[in-house]
Amino acid sequence: MSEGTWLTNVKLEIGERQLANGAYETETALFHIQVKDGRILEIKDADSIDDLQGQQLDMSGKLAIPPLKEMHNHLDKTYMALDWKAVIPVANLKERLELEALELVELADSTEQRATKMIETLLKYGVTHIRTHVNIDPYIGLKNLEGVKAALEAFKGIVTHEIVAFPQHGLLRNEVPKLMREAMRSGATMVGGLDPAGIDQSIEKSLHEVMTIATEFDADVDIHLHDGGSVGYYTADKWIDIVEEAGYKGRTALSHSFCLGDVAVAQQEAIAKRLADQDVAIMSTVPINLNRTLPPIELLDRHGIKVHFGCDGFYDSWSPYGTGDVLEKVTRFSELNRKIDERSLRYGLKYATAGITPLDKNGVRVWPKENDEASFVFFEAASTAEVVARKPQKRWVMVNGKMVSS
Template sequence: MNQNSSRRDFLSRSTKIAAACALFGVTATHAAKSAIASGEPSHGMKISSPHYYLDNVLLESGFEFDGTTPISTRTELKTLEIKQGKIVALLDNHLHANHTLAVYDAGGKLMLPAMRDMHIHLDKTFYGGPWRSLNRPAGTTIKDMIALEQKLLPELQPYTQQRAEKLIDLLQSRGSTIARSHCNVEPTSGLKNLEALQAVLARRKSGFSCEIVAFPQHGLLYSKSEPLMREAMQAGAHYVGGLDPTSVDGAMEKSLDTMFQIALDYNKGVDIHLHETSPAGLAAINYMMDTVEKTPQLKGKLTISHAFALATLNEQQVDELASRMAAQQVTIASTVPIGTLHMPLSQLREKGVFVMTGTDSVIDHWSPYGQGDMLEKANLYAQLYIRPNEKTLSRALAIATGDVLPLNDQGERQWPKAEDEASFVLVDASCSAEAVARISPRTATFHRGEIVWGSVGQTSKA
């Protein structure tokens, strides 16, 4: 793939291969399939009480071992006491000390941590509107796509809020209640997309938490977007975005220096789209690492999205770079692509680099694909990067949940525990390993104690 190829060229191949897997065609429930078709996932029931019991919750309690090898996962049914958005107690099943509280029934479904879609574009999508697939001839470059966006974005802006709402519905139906959305900030959009997205997120904040990256999609320097990016920081964006500093901006050091300076001036984090696979991509990663290493204020504040250049390195080079990344708490955001390049995601994780995943596009002018499903991403990660067994499949869930796992590596329960936030998803599976391997159907999604999608049973009312 040459340096001018867009991320979507790479990712579209990934989705075609994924779609060919029969597994993906049989795991969704009929309701979820209908939701995708209509663009309207059901919000399901509401829980009005801030304090209640949830019975028949299936929790993982440990691994069963054959010698030192985990061969299965033990589970048990428990009752959760949930109050003011937190899990205040894990109780024996059906144990209700306070008989005035409402009681709900999880129906024996497996409880997993809430999913996190940490790379998505909520502000520009066809999802929720009529079907539309744009023609992209072979050889289309990212600058061609920038020119297309400059024409297309004004057509999309009247629908930004409505479609962002639909996309949030979709994410919640897949178990995601936490996200990071990139949002176009460039001369064509101005701050309109940012203002629209902020309005949507304000309406949905009780059931959906989302950070915003101000994203100069048309090039920070190429589209002269620095003044707008600064305005976006003042307007409340959480991260400074960037885009391919060599192939788009044409001046790697100046582009990255400008991006980092904005972040430093407003005490923000950085999340850059880096698709370049030529030597320029690796040069950009090394330059960013050099900058973070000599600028203590940037430690823990850099996310490199896509980072396809890492796939061009050998094992030793990855180890060396990963050690630097781990030391500076640099995060990699990957969509777990399948294509001509093999990303070293498991090696990065083994070296202590925090790797997260996200949807990226969902049915837009970059790609006609997208399920909004982080459990599917965990499945792809498992297929590509691990030897599957009970333990490794359960560990693969971490990429979808921000490293929150029910069991630690020794098989001891570490989640949920008292005082944890009551953000979780109920899944029709016997354990994490099965949920990852089979992309098991979700039945209900909770965010801070509120049910935001699906339903549970109710056995009594307060």
């Protein structure tokens, strides 16, 4: 019987110590990790005198962290794998959507090729799960969905995924609800929505239609919410009502949600309690926009609300920027919020790993454990804090015990 493979000399975080000056420092040690059939069988101190049976892969003191999760993406929109082109400027959102509509037919035939290139890029950075929104609209029907599905199928067993049927050009247009239902029957796994006020111009009707489709297919929901101020706040509050009425606790998310940062702190606290009560997650891309208030991520986190980061679309008709490294979002959030000490830098990793960190808030080791999935991202770094602050570009990615990028 195969003994599996030993990953030798893996650096793991084991705790922390407080220095004389009051600062905290992460403690690490070297371990040998036995993996077999995609799981961790055993974790031994590296100075163990036991003979290691089976194959060995020397990780030479590289630091292991949990794999990254890309929780807000648009695989179908990218220009990656095509010739370079910058974005055509427009005056407003209406013009941007009109321009994108003209491009959709032109780009549809290359969706699989472009999505594949983006998946490869995300994987190289350590992403092993992708939540992608896919345009479902009257211009190309389900063509983008077909291309994205084909691209993801090629990474089966390496990258897990969720596909959100996304009505980018409005949900309440006559043919779109029918197309959304076709998308759910054709491989989409979640139901999306977009700006019930700004795009659909009917908050209640738009939100109820999203939930109607979701309950019809027993699917989870992720709604883009760019509408700001009191209008956006009302939309989020109304959505929580609908979630509670439908018994959909823990099955929905609001993406972007800038409106939550546009209101007074008392209102932020009030809606945070409601979001937490119905376990509504918040997906943020931490954009650089000096004219836009970010959602109050730390306040939401204190209330126990799940907050996840994603890169959104990048290098597409909306923006020429972006690399696909979700760790950049953690670094940006940390820098914007003056997270400069070891503990706070280390804690920020959770926003890119679906909440998993090697040490908990108290500095106690909680990952990895025996029988966990044998998936890691390895860095030449001293600690998670250094990874967050410095974003080392060289990464070794292991999924289910197999090295897939190095």
